[in-house]
Structures are given as C-alpha cells and as structure tokens.
Amino acid sequence: xxxxxxGIAVHSIDETARLYAEAFGLRVTERYATPSAGVRLAFIPxxxxxxxxxxxxxxxxxxxxxxxxxxxxxxLAFRVPDIHRAIAxxxxxxxxxxxxxxxPGARGHLIAFLHPASAGGVLIEFVQAGHP
Amino acid sequence: xxxxxxGIAVHSIDETARLYAEAFGLRVTERYATPSAGVRLAFIPxxxxxxxxxxxxxxxxxxxxxxxxxxxxxxLAFRVPDIHRAIAxxxxxxxxxxxxxxxPGARGHLIAFLHPASAGGVLIEFVQAGHP
Numbered sequence: 001x002x003x004x005x006x007g008i009a010v011h012s013i014d015e016t017a018r019l020y021a022e023a024f025g026l027r028v029t030e031r032y033a034t035p036s037a038g039v040r041l042a043f044i045p046x047x048x049x050x051x052x053x054x055x056x057x058x059x060x061x062x063x064x065x066x067x068x069x070x071x072x073x074x075x076l077a078f079r080v081p082d083i084h085r086a087i088a089x090x091x092x093x094x095x096x097x098x099x100x101x102x103x104p105g106a107r108g109h110l111i112a113f114l115h116p117a118s119a120g121g122v123l124i125e126f127v128q129a130g131h132p
Numbered sequence: 133x134x135x136x137x138x139g140i141a142v143h144s145i146d147e148t149a150r151l152y153a154e155a156f157g158l159r160v161t162e163r164y165a166t167p168s169a170g171v172r173l174a175f176i177p178x179x180x181x182x183x184x185x186x187x188x189x190x191x192x193x194x195x196x197x198x199x200x201x202x203x204x205x206x207x208l209a210f211r212v213p214d215i216h217r218a219i220a221x222x223x224x225x226x227x228x229x230x231x232x233x234x235x236p237g238a239r240g241h242l243i244a245f246l247h248p249a250s251a252g253g254v255l256i257e258f259v260q261a262g263h264p
Contacts, residue, residue, distance in 0.1 A: 001158060002180065019251065023222040023226070023227050023251070047135055089155065089156075089157075092154075
C-alpha cells in the first residue's frame with residue numbers, strides 16, 4: 001500500500017493551479033468533471049504522488065466540506081492492488097467503510113472511502129487501478 | 133519540488149501507529165522527540181512519501197491544532213534543493229512565510245513553513261536535506 005494522492009478542497013481549481021505553479025513550480029496535468037459526484041478534479045504531480053484539487057460542481061460532499069472547514073487538506077488516497085481485500089482488512093481493524101462496495105472514480109479507477117472518525121480523523125480513500 | 137511527507141496531528145502516536153499497521157499494513161520506522169517544539173514525531177513510509185504523525189509534547193502548535201480541529205491532516209511538506217530560494221519564490225507569488233529564516237527540523241533537515249491563509253488553506257512546509 002502506497003500513497004497515491006492527497007486531496008485538497010478548493011474554491012477554484014484555476015486560482016489554486018495558478019498559486020501552485022507560481023509559488024511551487026507545480027503544474028496541473030489532468031482535469032476531470034464528474035458533476036454526478038458534485039465535483040471537478042485536477043491532478044498536480046508532485047514527485048510520485050499527486051495533489052488532487054477538488055472544486056465543488058453543485059451540491060455534494062466537497063461543497064459541504066468547504067462550507068464547514070474552508071479550503072484545505074481533504075483526504076489521503078492509498079493505491080492498493082485489491083480494493084475489496086483492502087476494505088475488508090481495514091474493517092477488520094475497526095474502520096468503517098463509507099461505500100458499501102467500491103465504485104468507479106476518476107482515471108478509470110475503482111475507489112472506496114473510510115469514515116474519518118474510524119481512521120484517526122483522516123478521510124482515507126483506497127484506489128485500485130482499472131476496472132475489474 | 134516533490135512531496136516529502138504529509139503531517140497528521142494525532143492524540144497518540146502509539147494508538148495511530150497501531151491503527152495504520154493493522155488497517156493498512158504501514159509501519160512506523162522512525163521516532164523523534166523535540167520537546168522544545170512541543171511535539172513528538174513518528175514517520176511511516178508509504179511508498180516514496182512519508183506520513184508524519186505529530187503528537188503534542190506539552191503546549192505548542194500541535195496541541196493548539198488538536199484543541200480546535202481534533203486529529204487529522206495537518207500539513208504538506210515539499211522537499212526542495214534550496215530552501216532559501218523556495219521561500220523567496222513562494223513569497224514572490226504572494227505566500228507569507230511563518231519562519232523568518234529556515235530552522236533545524238527532524239532528521240537533520242532545514243525546514244520552513246508558509247501561512248495556510250496565504251497558500252489555499254494548506255499549511256505548507258519546505259524541507260531541505262542536511263544542514264548548510
């Protein structure tokens with residue numbers, strides 16, 4: 001299990017992309033819009049791990065997060081070879097799954113989340129490459 | 133510039149280390165106590181990037197963070213070849229430095245932080261390997 005990306009909730013992908021480019025020399029390389037999930041995404045490679053900018057596209061968990069926390073660090077995503085097994089092992093260790101089953105995410109990946117209250121206050125995502 | 137580690141504020145390094153080992157198979161490999169900074173640290177390698185657990189050791193920024201936010205994601209640290217230049221470029225782009233000058237951090241590194249309000253809501257740390 002290795003870190004795949006760090007999710008960051010932002011009001012504006014464009015504004016944040018400009019900041020990361022000017023301040024850190026880091027550039028957005030991929031953008032996705034998934035209005036069904038109420039979110040627009042942009043990925044910024046940062047040396048083997050990506051920063052994933054999440055901007056609300058209508059109502060959804062990201063707009064709720066921004067309303068209560070403001071912009072900032074949102075979640076950690078771990079790349080796993082077998083997402084069903086990763087969920088089962090986390091649940092065995094006392095974590096609670098947000099998703100009853102993995103679901104399609106950006107980049108053609110399968111994803112699933114764990115409740116932060118059950119994982120040391122951190123929203124954890126599992127990512128498995130490709131669809132089964 | 134690449135991601136070096138993700139800081140996570142925790143009430144107990146021991147409890148969180150147990151959770152990450154049991155739930156994710158990820159293990160603490162290094163521990164540091166820097167009571168002068170009011171913090172105990174533990175590093176968990178997660179594939180090229182580390183998770184840095186921060187537990188309060190007396191009063192300090194980590195105990196303040198825990199009191200107001202509870203445990204959770206705390207900061208992003210970027211590894212840079214020249215920390216003075218990294219700070220200057222971030223400040224030029226509109227970021228505000230927390231530290232007037234870089235200071236010694238864990239692992240013999242030089243570190244400096246940027247104010248989250250000036251960096252999209254994220255507390256950003258720069259890390260330069262070794263002391264100059």
